[in-house]
Amino acid sequence: MTTLIRNGRIVTAVDDYTADILVDDGRICTIGKNLVVGGDVEVHDASGLLVLPGGVDVHTHLDSSTPTARTVDTFGTGTKAAAFGGTTTLVDFCTPIAGVSPLKGLEDWHRRRESACVDVGAHMILLDANPGTLEDMKTLVRSEGVSSFKLFMAYPGSLMVDDGALFKAMRVAGANGAMTCVHAENGPLIQALIEEAVDQGLAAPKYHALTRPAILEGEATHRAIRLAELAATPLYIVHLSAAEALSAVTEARDRGIPVHAETCPHYLFLTAGEYERPGFEPAKYVMTPPLREHSHQQQLWRGLKTDDLQVVSTDHCPFCFDEQPYGMQFSKQQGVESFSRIPNGAPGVETRLPLVFDGAVVKHGMSLNRFVEITATSPAKLFGLFPNKGTIAVGTDGDLVLFDPGERWTIRAAEHHSRVDYTLFEGRAVTGRVKKVFVRGQCIVDGANWRGREGMGQYLRRGESGRA
Ligand code: URP
Ligand code: ZN
Ligand code: ZN
Numbered sequence: 001m002t003t004l005i006r007n008g009r010i011v012t013a014v015d016d017y018t019a020d021i022l023v024d025d026g027r028i029c030t031i032g033k034n035l036v037v038g039g040d041v042e043v044h045d046a047s048g049l050l051v052l053p054g055g056v057d058v059h060t061h062l063d064s065s066t067p068t069a070r071t072v073d074t075f076g077t078g079t080k081a082a083a084f085g086g087t088t089t090l091v092d093f094c095t096p097i098a099g100v101s102p103l104k105g106l107e108d109w110h111r112r113r114e115s116a117c118v119d120v121g122a123h124m125i126l127l128d129a130n131p132g133t134l135e136d137m138k139t140l141v142r143s144e145g146v147s148s149f150k151l152f153m154a155y156p157g158s159l160m161v162d163d164g165a166l167f168k169a170m171r172v173a174g175a176n177g178a179m180t181c182v183h184a185e186n187g188p189l190i191q192a193l194i195e196e197a198v199d200q201g202l203a204a205p206k207y208h209a210l211t212r213p214a215i216l217e218g219e220a221t222h223r224a225i226r227l228a229e230l231a232a233t234p235l236y237i238v239h240l241s242a243a244e245a246l247s248a249v250t251e252a253r254d255r256g257i258p259v260h261a262e263t264c265p266h267y268l269f270l271t272a273g274e275y276e277r278p279g280f281e282p283a284k285y286v287m288t289p290p291l292r293e294h295s296h297q298q299q300l301w302r303g304l305k306t307d308d309l310q311v312v313s314t315d316h317c318p319f320c321f322d323e324q325p326y327g328m329q330f331s332k333q334q335g336v337e338s339f340s341r342i343p344n345g346a347p348g349v350e351t352r353l354p355l356v357f358d359g360a361v362v363k364h365g366m367s368l369n370r371f372v373e374i375t376a377t378s379p380a381k382l383f384g385l386f387p388n389k390g391t392i393a394v395g396t397d398g399d400l401v402l403f404d405p406g407e408r409w410t411i412r413a414a415e416h417h418s419r420v421d422y423t424l425f426e427g428r429a430v431t432g433r434v435k436k437v438f439v440r441g442q443c444i445v446d447g448a449n450w451r452g453r454e455g456m457g458q459y460l461r462r463g464e465s466g467r468a
Helices: 075-084 102-113 131-144 163-175 187-199 206-210 214-231 243-254 265-269 272-276 281-285 294-306 352-363 368-382
Strands: 002-011 016-024 027-032 042-045 050-053 055-060 087-094 119-125 148-152 179-183 235-237 259-263 400-410 429-439 442-446
Touching: 002 368, 002 400, 050 055, 050 368, 055 075, 055 352, 055 368, 075 087, 075 429, 075 442, 087 102, 087 429, 102 119, 102 131, 131 163, 148 163, 163 179, 163 214, 179 214, 187 206, 206 272, 214 235, 214 243, 243 259, 243 294, 259 294, 265 294, 265 352, 272 281, 294 368, 352 368, 352 400, 352 429
Parallel strands: 002 042, 002 050, 055 087, 087 119, 119 148, 148 179, 179 235, 235 259
Antiparallel strands: 002 016, 016 027, 050 400, 400 429, 429 442
């Protein structure tokens, strides 16, 4: 199939110009002025619109089990939601079963991802660094296109690894061209604070935040960086929320250490004030790390401007607020008796691009190029997807977003495509809206109309990660 996008303002991380784009057989074949095509070509007029590379979200948890719950979006629904939000590439976290080879975990993940509507890659979560696991890491990078691993410094007893295991995994990752992603919070200390709170009968959702203070994210981030330095490996701090953590990243980057970090829209736009909402509603905002005080946000915006933060991803980890219709396993209601049992995670895959555009470009004066860089180009480069993903150039995949930079609209969960029953941003007015989305040249979102289908997303075998 051949598609022509006519007369759009093409914005990449480095360019900004007006031209036509011709996509043939999935790839951009020509970019130029006034291209002439035959009647068999599907033509889309992009006059007055930005043409952006499809968004790249490198942090999602679709159809995935956590220690107590299961995320409610399938790959079909989660990627459809992503597409409506202008994201055409996801790198999703594959969680293996403890004691079972990660290769088996990947096999199961592949079965689930078959319903994807956009292209997806996998990061592998590591629950140990036993000799077999370290060997599997090499196979994952070399044969399976999984070139990044996530390890947890939090959640003792389920997901956490100790510093020795973290260091061992980092060394293997670095030696094999893979990125180590770290969830940096001091797990044992947080566990002690949670136990104290529970013993005192403190049950409300706000104690989730009060038992995970920013200083413990800062401490763990600093520790992860020092371990990565010793292991001589690139490091990526996921879902960074705290100024203390950002200081550690900035200090290391200033010394030339290859440390990278992402933050998420909820940390940029929401504060711990959400935990003061009435009743059980604050449970919607229970994710890790928790929302912080307003002063942290100023630092995050600074970090995005100075490239101490390179990426905004969503950490889309959706659990319904209500028990129905999907059941308790998928619901925040599990934690109604105690904050310690609320499934940790929040949705966001459909609102990332418009929120970041509104916050970064409209309100903070960030350039369009930098907006594209933090939402598409940098994540593609850091995770072995560039240049096929994350930019607009001849020979690359025809993943494109037509974006109206002037349209003002209001975010409503009722209009979303995810299975989750709420958004963190209900009623928030934003400027900038996704109008059309193309995956490998095929128009899958056309205004409010869905033209994609489950199963059309391809698996992304990724190249070397962490060298951007
Ligand atoms: O609360 C969160 N972030 N849940 C998802 C799992 C993780 O730590 O990324
Ligand atoms: Zn995490
Ligand atoms: Zn996550």
